[in-house]
Amino acid sequence: MTQQTNETVQALIWTGTSLKVLDQRKLPDTIIYDEYQDAAGVTEAIVSMRVRGAPAIGIAAAYGVALSVSRHLAHDAADWQQKVAEDIALLAQSRPTAVNLFWALAQMQTLLAQTLEDPKAAFINTAEQIHANDIAANIKMGEMGADLLAGAKGLMTHCNTGTLATGGYGTALGVIRSAIKRQAVNVYAGETRPWLQGARLTVWELAQDGIPVTLVADSAAAWLMKSGAIDWIIVGADRIAANGDTANKIGTYSLAVLAKQHGVKLMVVAPTTTIDWGIDNGAEIEIEQRDPKELLPACYDHEGSLVSAWNPVFDVTPAELIAAIVTEQGVVLNPSIETMRGIHVI
Numbered sequence: 001m002t003q004q005t006n007e008t009v010q011a012l013i014w015t016g017t018s019l020k021v022l023d024q025r026k027l028p029d030t031i032i033y034d035e036y037q038d039a040a041g042v043t044e045a046i047v048s049m050r051v052r053g054a055p056a057i058g059i060a061a062a063y064g065v066a067l068s069v070s071r072h073l074a075h076d077a078a079d080w081q082q083k084v085a086e087d088i089a090l091l092a093q094s095r096p097t098a099v100n101l102f103w104a105l106a107q108m109q110t111l112l113a114q115t116l117e118d119p120k121a122a123f124i125n126t127a128e129q130i131h132a133n134d135i136a137a138n139i140k141m142g143e144m145g146a147d148l149l150a151g152a153k154g155l156m157t158h159c160n161t162g163t164l165a166t167g168g169y170g171t172a173l174g175v176i177r178s179a180i181k182r183q184a185v186n187v188y189a190g191e192t193r194p195w196l197q198g199a200r201l202t203v204w205e206l207a208q209d210g211i212p213v214t215l216v217a218d219s220a221a222a223w224l225m226k227s228g229a230i231d232w233i234i235v236g237a238d239r240i241a242a243n244g245d246t247a248n249k250i251g252t253y254s255l256a257v258l259a260k261q262h263g264v265k266l267m268v269v270a271p272t273t274t275i276d277w278g279i280d281n282g283a284e285i286e287i288e289q290r291d292p293k294e295l296l297p298a299c300y301d302h303e304g305s306l307v308s309a310w311n312p313v314f315d316v317t318p319a320e321l322i323a324a325i326v327t328e329q330g331v332v333l334n335p336s337i338e339t340m341r342g343i344h345v346i
Contacts, residue, residue: 009208011056011164012063014128017070019063021045024052024164028204039068039087046094046101049195053165054238054274055134058100061091062127065108069123080119084112097247097288097314099239103273104130134167137271137328138174145175145234145269145326146182152231155179156188156221159249160201161236161269171236171269173202175326180211187213188230190221192249194295194311218251225262233259237270244319244335245282246270250312256321265323272327277344280337282316289313 009031013020019042020033034050036042042064045051051060068087072080088105095101107126116122149155155176159165162173170177179185187206192198199215206213216224224230233255239247246252246268259266279285292309293301300307325332329343 009163009205010168011051011053011166012060012131014063014131016124019060019067021051021060022164023050024201025049027164027200036064037067038071039064039091042067043091043094046091052197053160054098054100054236055138055166055171055271056164057095057098058104058273059127059131059134059167061094061101062104062108062130064091065105066120066123066127070120073120081112085109088112095288096286097238098274099276100271100273131167134271135169138166138169138171140328141171141269141271141326142169142174142178144331145172145267145324146178148267148324148326148331149175149179149185149232150183152179152183152185154186154188154229154231156190156216156224156230156233156255157202158190158198158233158235158252158255159192160197160205162202162205164201164205165236171271172234172267173205175234175267175269176206177209177211186229187211188216188224189213190216190218190251190255192251193218197249218254221255222258222262225258225264230259230262230264232265232267234267234269237268237274238314239285240268240270240275240325241279241281241285241319242275242277242340243281243337244322244325244332244340245285246317246319246322246325247282247285247287247314248317250315253315253317256317260321266317266321267324267326268317268322269326272329272343275327275340275343282318285314285316287312287314287316 018037023032068084072083076083162170189198189202203213237246237248290311295309295311319335325335
């Protein structure tokens with residue numbers, strides 16, 4: 001475990017032989033990196049939400065496979081491929097909703113089936129390329145998303161979609177970063193209960209960049225919209241169906257419904273790796289249910305208690321409530337099964 005004191009904070013740091021994962025559960029009070037040298041450790045980091053955000057989860061999984069290859073080539077040379085396949089299966093069980101996880105693992109599974117002159121180097125290079133490509137995509141999306149925000153006075157975001165949730169720069173937060181470089185705009189961030197990614201992570205990350213931000217209670221969003229302070233709500237995504245239905249952090253659907261009522265536009269920002277072309281609509285997206293203990297006060301967390309908790313991590317926003325989906329392949333306005341085809345790269 002290492003502690004960082006510098007201002008430039010990344011969710012993931014690849015050392016060449018290990019993966020350092022920022023423990024985001026401890027932000028903003030403490031900046032601590034846990035170091036992992038095998039796939040089991042990376043899996044635990046994803047399950048425990050040390051690392052979170054769909055793009056960052058996919059990148060971490062790719063590095064987890066690279067670590068698996070390095071480890072098993074050294075210790076289980078005869079059947080290293082079988083051991084790595086088992087680790088890929090383990091990583092696939094870490095979180096069910098974020099499609100980037102399965103996309104990254106599919107890249108590694110394809111590589112595993114090939115005859116490679118230097119397997120260790122090939123897997124490390126692929127993981128590093130996945131990481132670099134995500135950063136490049138974020139910057140591109142930031143500029144395209146900002147193009148839609150000309151004249152906007154107020155932007156609101158939900159959860160955390162910045163450097164902490166991606167390879168770097170951010171998806172929805174990347175758009176906000178790009179927009180602020182062009183024009184003065186007020187930024188609002190919802191708390192994002194129950195893990196408070198907005199209150200703990202987003203406002204802290206923006207403050208690190210010197211960007212003023214106003215934190216609002218999740219339940220204050222409707223009143224804020226009614227006041228006229230908000231022009232756009234900008235969010236990320238964990239899985240997007242072929243028709244544009246979008247799974248994102250719980251509470252996004254509520255914001256979308258409120259935005260429709262108040263004439264506010266909703267923008268979803270995500271790389272094309274977040275689009276699951278194999279499902280027609282959001283009804284097919286598996287929604288992760290986390291342990292009720294994460295939500296229950298300690299006094300109710302005991303056998304025989306009459307108080308339980310329902311703790312879905314995501315909800316699904318129908319495409320008809322989304323004004324634009326921004327990807328590195330282009331912008332889809334008023335997403336539908338037809339308009340989404342314009343960015344479907346096979």
